[in-house]
Amino acid sequence: MNTFSRFFLAATLTGTLLFLGGCGPKPVSPYAGGSGTASDSMNGNRMGNITEEMGPGTEGLDSMGRGGAGSLAGDADSQSDAYKREHGRCSPEFKPIYFDYDQSSIKGDQIPAMEHNGSYLRNNPSAHVLIEGNTDNRGTNEYNIALGERRAVAAKRYLTEFGIEESRIRTVSYGEERPLFTGSSEDDYAHNRRDDFILE
Incomplete structure (x- = not known):
């Protein structure tokens, strides 16, 4: 090899290494809004290990997977910590409910929020709701997916006993996959352990 070939080979290797060094993993910001589109198990489209119980189709949802009337996308305040603590990721018509650590039963202090949500659905018989079960990040991902499902099903059971048709x-x-807060304080954990109610 002559000197030029060696120089060209060294320059090519150095350039490639520098290029590839910039292609490493990028930090991913936590989920910041919208419910994501609910997958349609009838068509076989599943999103990771998210589980869901299918009801009516997803037609009429906006690009964030929310019903048009319930979208928070335009609310400038919807990203503030105070707003998120009070409303979670619920559509404006609904209130979130919160759970104790590693529990899926609805606490007595969450009954007024459940009655509020049930009353809205009772007064709006054409409305459909998606209940999103969430957990904090303690425990395995698989365990948290199952816990989030138990939380969502507990809220569904409450609403059906309240008189709302199961088909709605x-x-x-989502388990721990969509935290509202990314810190590790008990307050952050407590606000991540919730059900959100999304108008469809």
Whole structure:
């Protein structure tokens, strides 16, 4: 090999290494809004290990997977911590409910929020709701998906006992995959352990 070939080979290798060094993993910001589109198990489209109980189709949803009337996308305040603590990721018509650590039963202090949500659905008989079960990030991903599902199903059971038709309610579990807050304080954990109610 002559000197030029060696120089060209060294320059090519150095350039390739520099290029590839910039292609490493990028940090991914936590989920910041919208419910994501609910997958349609009838067509075999599944999103990772998210589980859901299918009801009516997803037609009429906006690009974030929310019903047009319930979208929060235009609310400038919807990303503030105070707003998220009060409303979670619920559509404006609904209130979130919160759970104790590693529990899926609805606590007594969450009954007013459940009654509010049930009353809205009772007064709007054409409305459908997607209940999103969430957990904090303690425990395995598989365990948290199952726990989020139990939380969503508990809320669905409450609403059906309240008199809402089961066909109007769908559930999905996101487990720990869509935290509202990324910190590790007990307050952050407590606000991540919730069900959100999305108008469809």
